[in-house]
Structure formats: structure tokens, C-alpha cells
Amino acid sequence: MVIPVHDVMPVRTTPYVTYALIAANVLVFLFMPGLSGSVAGDSGLAQLCHLQAFLDHYAAVPRELIHHQLPRLVPTGQVAFDPQRGPGCLVGPPGYVKSPVLSVFTAMFLHGSWLHLLGNMLFLLIFGNNIEDRLGHVRYALFYVVCGYAAAYGYALANSDSTAPLIGASGAIAGVLGAYLVLYPRVRVWILVPFLLFLPLRLPAWAVLGFWFGLQAVYSSGAALSHAGTVAYAAHVVGFVAGMLLAWPLRPGTPPPPEPGGILFGRRARPGW
Template sequence: MGYPWCVIPVHDVNPLRRTPWLTYALVAANVVVFLLMPSAAHTLVGHTSAAQLCDLQAFVERWGAVPRELLRNQEPALVPTGRAVLTPQGAGCLLGPPGYAKSPVLSVLTAMFLHSSWTHLLGNMLFLAIFGNNIEDRLGRVRFLLFYLVCGYAAGYGFALTDPSSTQPLVGASGAIAGVLGAYLVIYPRARVWGLIPVLFFLPLRVPAWLMLGMWFVLQAFYATGYGTAQAGSVAYAAHVAGFLVGALLGFTLRRRPARGAPGRAGPAR
């Protein structure tokens, strides 16, 4: 999962009433998990052998969310063992019965903390840090955590419904973060967001959240159709759309309630 952006957000002008410790904890957890993944060392080296690729594939297969498994609620019969073998077509990964018990439902949770590359990780964490802190500030830590997980699950199962026969593992926090963006758009549409436009050089620009995040959603919906990008098969745009829509719907209900910890207050002044 990844984010195609015409504007890269770097900071929002939206005051906080408290330190967003849960947002920081989620960012830290994602970074730590990535450092423990086989892909962390492989991407730093810059060269990946067939054995390393098979090791990574086995890891992702075990902890990632596979659409076919999610919808059938069945464990896989054959999985990569982490060993590379030579075939007439070249190097491949040896398959075998899994030596572990996998829960398809829990795999959605574990998949939220896996990332395929440093770029994937850092991009997601940038968006979580910028937009997640205000949603945590509005909801409080416990409700924000529940909100984050609900959006992540909605994104995982939403993507599975669009491709029910897929055996490609889904990884990344993008779906849950998309839900955060949807809620942010609904609750703080007029908040100003500083971003960089990557045209020849990075040009700073301050725009309202409704414009930046609205453009983001339109792009995701367009890419989810399979048009406009050559990477549609490797990025779960449908998961982004599902997470965003669920986050926006929840945001409408939250917008009508006072901010957590501030009775009678609608939120930070614009």
C-alpha cells in the first residue's frame, strides 16, 4: 500500500490541547516492527538474494492479510517456507504446509504494522503524525485507538471484497490512516495544511484540508478503478477508499459531539 500525492503534507496549522502520546506510540510501533522484518536489512543493503526474498515472502505470508483467507476464514494449505529452490524457470520459493496456526481475522491487525519498504513506512508515518494527532486530541486515546483499528479492519475487508480470490498478502497502515484522513476532512475541513508541490523543485504551499484531502480521495478512487497508474496492482487503492469512507462516516458522528475532555466545546477554533 502507498500514497500517490500531488502535494506532500509537512505540517498542519491546527492547535492541540494535549500531547498525542498514542499517535507517537503507533508511529514508534510501526518503526520497531519494520526494523524486525527481514525487509529492513535487505533494503538497506540494496541487493536482495533469492533466499532473502523467499524469507521475506514467508514472513509477509504469515503475518499479512490475504483476501481469500479473510473472506473464507480459512488458513492457507500451502505457504512459502522461506527456502529458495531452482526451477526450469529460474529461482523460486519452496512451498509447504504451514508450521503455524494463522487466524485470518487477527492477520488484519498484524498487517497494519507491516510495511514493504522504508519509503512505504516513512510515507505512512508522516501522514499519521500530521493528521492523527488532532483526531486523537478530539477523541481521546482509547476512542482514537478503537477508531484507528475499525478503519484498518474496514480497509482490509473492503479490499478483500473487491478481489475475493486474491492470494496476495495485504500489508501496511495505509487503510487505517486513510480513515484518519477521512475523519480529519469532516471534522477540520478549514484547517490549513502546509505542503510541498514536487514540480521541478519542492514549492511550499498552504491549502485548506478539504482541498488537499479531497484531492487525495479523488485520486485514490480513480486509481482504484485500475486507470491512471501502472502500479494499480501493487497498491491497494480500494483499501484506501474503504478506510477513508468509514473514517469520514465516523467523523460525521464525532463532529456533532463535544471534544473529548472539553465539554461543550466543538474543538479548536479555526
């Protein structure tokens, strides 16, 4: 695994959409039920039932996306006690109307943990600003959403009977990475490689993003679920390919940018370094 830190690629405009997406994802995560328990290390049954009900309402579920079949009984967020099975989450008829199509959009702003959130936002911050600079604010926002939908439905087609909630911005961000690979393959990217401690390296984007995509493709050939402890790698693959295809027509108009001189690990080097 590699950790991107900075790309040697200036932008001409302020990436307002990228900043807004990051802020929205962080704010939604802070108000998700069960967050206080996850931070404190307490995963009480009441919090888990509340979170399960929240995800059932706002997360994308592959079976609902493909078959348009909403469950008749859903978690209510309350705790129930069964004399034989013990305590569990109470289920009942849904007290809301859910649109499977709209759930793909809401699911793009939900994350399962701080690590899930921060990892996604790091990739979006580093690579999203340049794609927004190339596409413009409005087209970039539409591009982001389209890639997220492509990733979700691509995963759902391959797992049409799955009832596990699909959450996270990974599919949309994978589309951003795919577009970056097409438009700026030779731009240098600083990464940290966990070797003993962390080894800083500066590699071309095609190597960094190609390696990332290769890992997702390998992992997607195995278990690729989206519930706790697992990752929807197939959604990453679909989102990445969608981003490449959408960005490909723009490639002739995107010459290789001049690399700023005197750059050392994302900062301008001092004389003599």
C-alpha cells in the same frame, strides 16, 4: 502528488497513541526479514524467500479473509532448486496456525519499503494528533483499528480471490484523514507541491484531503493490488469513508478552531515577515 508538512491546528493533549503507533510501525519494519538486503540494494533469493514466508504468516490475504481457506502449502523461507525451473522458494505444509481475522491487525504494522513506511507515518503524524485530541486516547486507538479492519475487509470483498498479501497502515490512516476532513475541513495545512523544486502552499484541509481522496478513488478504478510495486487504493477509499462515517456524529460538537496568528510555514513568524 502533494506532501503535507504541517497543519495550523494546536492540540490540548500529548498524542501518546499516535506516537506509539509510529514507534511500533518503525520497530516492526526494522525487524522484518529482508530489510538489510533492501537497504543495501541486494535482493538475494534467500532473503526474498524468507520475506515471502514472513508475509504469508503475518499479512492479510483477501481469499483467506473472505473464504476462510488457508493454503495447504506455504513458503517455508528456504531456497529450493528445480532441475527444470532452476532455484526458487521451497513450499510445504504451514508450521503455524494462522487466524485470518487477526492477520488484519498484524498486517497494519507491516510495510514493503522505507518509502511506504515514511509516507504513511508522515500523514499519521500530521493528522493523527488532532483526531486523538478530539476522540481521546482510548477511543482514538479503537477508531484506528476499526478503520484498518474496514479497509482490509472492504478491499477483500472486492478482490475475494486474490492471494496477494495486503500490508500497511494506509487503510487505518485513511480513516484518520476522513475524520479530519469531517471535523476540521477549514483548518489550514502546509503542503509541498513538486513544481520545479518544491512549492510551499497553505490550503484548507478540505482541498488537500479532498484532492488526496479523489486520487485514490480514480486509481482504485484500475489495478489495485497490494504486492510489490502496486498499492491497494480501494482499501484507502474504504478506510477514508469509514473514518468520515465514524466521525460524522461528532461534527456538531467540533466548532472551527481559532487559527493561531502569525504562523509562517508551520512556525510562528517573526515581526515584519
